[in-house]
Amino acid sequence: xxxxxxxxxxxxxxxxxxxxxxxxxxxxxxxxxxxxxxxxxxxxxxxxxxxxxxxxxxxxxxxxxxxxxxxxxxxxxxxxxxxxxxxxxxxxxxxxxxxxxxxxxxxxxxxxxxxxxxxxxxxxxxxxxxxxxxxxxxxxxxxxxxxxxxxxx
Numbered sequence: 001x002x003x004x005x006x007x008x009x010x011x012x013x014x015x016x017x018x019x020x021x022x023x024x025x026x027x028x029x030x031x032x033x034x035x036x037x038x039x040x041x042x043x044x045x046x047x048x049x050x051x052x053x054x055x056x057x058x059x060x061x062x063x064x065x066x067x068x069x070x071x072x073x074x075x076x077x078x079x080x081x082x083x084x085x086x087x088x089x090x091x092x093x094x095x096x097x098x099x100x101x102x103x104x105x106x107x108x109x110x111x112x113x114x115x116x117x118x119x120x121x122x123x124x125x126x127x128x129x130x131x132x133x134x135x136x137x138x139x140x141x142x143x144x145x146x147x148x149x150x151x152x153x
Contacts (some may be wrong), residue, residue, distance in 0.1 A: 105129025
């Protein structure tokens with residue numbers, strides 16, 4: 001049994017709140033990023049996007065919409081259940097998002113530099129990177145306690 005002070009509890013609650021807000025902001029930013037990529041028709045100019053969207057549908061625009069809707073929908077689900085309800089799976093899921101959005105945040109600007117100009121997604125990519133790094137910092141410095149009732153998730 002641990003003896004937590006009121007200050008310890010307050011810091012843990014602030015940490016959880018920061019983590020939840022940071023994760024929610026990251027999912028919202030991914031939604032905006034997906035919109036920028038859609039407007040820029042990413043699947044027409046980025047070979048990996050063309051490949052992935054082609055796996056879903058011969059209509060690559062539809063494939064893009066399906067994949068990105070699923071990604072943002074998954075983020076909303078993660079926020080609504082594992083993260084907000086403090087499931088044991090929350091932390092690994094958030095680290096998954098940190099990795100994905102860090103790749104997005106670095107990859108888009110690198111691709112734009114290589115292409116010598118604007119590429120779909122480059123405007124919103126820095127926000128993904130900043131939020132992913134902030135979330136990673138919060139996850140490392142504010143561990144989330146898991147209640148015994150949620151340990152099965």
